[in-house]
Each structure stands twice: as C-alpha cells, then as structure tokens.
Amino acid sequence: MTQIPKLLVTAGILLIIVGIIWQVGGKFISLGKLPGDIFIKRGNTTFYFPIVTSIVISIVLSFLLFIIGRFR
Incomplete structure (x- = not known):
C-alpha cells in the first residue's frame, strides 16, 4: 500500500516536467x-x-x- 502514494507523486512530477517541456518546446516544435x-x-x-x-x-x-x- 505504500507504493501507490510514491507512484502518484512520481507521476505528478513527470506530468509537470512534460508540461514545462511542452510549453517551452512549443516554440521550436509545433x-x-x-x-x-x-x-x-x-x-x-x-x-x-x-x-x-x-x-x-x-x-x-x-x-x-x-x-x-x-x-x-
């Protein structure tokens, strides 16, 4: 049961990183x-x-x- 919170936090951090890359990279890659x-x-x-x-x-x-x- 302790793995689920860690997985959710990791998934959230990955989504934030992908979102930032998508915002910044949107200027270079459409x-x-x-x-x-x-x-x-x-x-x-x-x-x-x-x-x-x-x-x-x-x-x-x-x-x-x-x-x-x-x-x-």
Missing part, C-alpha cells in the same frame, strides 16, 4: 500542427483531429517504455 493532421473549417464550425500527432506521441512513448522495460 507538436499538434503536423502535416497530416485533419483540420476542416467550414463556416463557423471547426473540426480538428490530430492523427499524425497521436501516432508520433504513441511511437515515442512506446519506445521510451520499451527502453525502461529493458533495464528492469
């Missing part, structure tokens, strides 16, 4: 506006589906989790 993302604007209706961004994030997270799993 993650969320990649070519291939679906953007439709008709009249006063806008539809946005970041499919390529989702694929890139999925690949990066899969690679990171693979690397972390290798060292366990």
